[in-house]
Amino acid sequence: MDRASWATAAKATLHCLTGCAIGEVLGMVIGTALGWGNVPTMILAIVLAFFFGYALTLRGILAAGVELRTAVRVALAADTLSIAVMELIDNGVIALWPGAMDARLSEALFWIALAISLALAFIVTTPVNKWLIGRGKGHAVVHQYH
Secondary structure (H helix, E strand, C coil): CCCCCHHHHHHHHHHHHHHHHHHHHHHHHHHHHCCCCHHHHHHHHHHHHHHHHHHHHHHHHHHCCCCHHHHHHHHHHHHHHHHHHHHHHHHHHHHHCCCCCCCCCCCHHHHHHHHHHHHHHHHHHHHHHHHHHHCCCCHHHHHCCC
């Protein structure tokens, strides 16, 4: 952890959180709009969170001129653990919060639970990213392409 600052870890986590939040909200909106149950909606939200998390990283790596196959490997190495921890915390909070799973998009409970779950996911994931970056892993792998 000596080589990674908290600011660097927070920046990497915020980057990850952005993709996760886009995927989470989009998945919940789509699942709710289609009248899906809680489990399929949550699965869609998780899949989209990983997709958008990886996509944001890929965008930057590809912009640096890295070929697609290498860029995909770098994004997977950089983001998988971070996104997984974030999704575990985020969805765990939503699943355990009374009424949150059944709240509709038009209800304050939906948005409050989502905001708090994402904030907690950020708090828990930042030390994970600090640890990864300090060992030359996670987002440290991406920095060589910037």
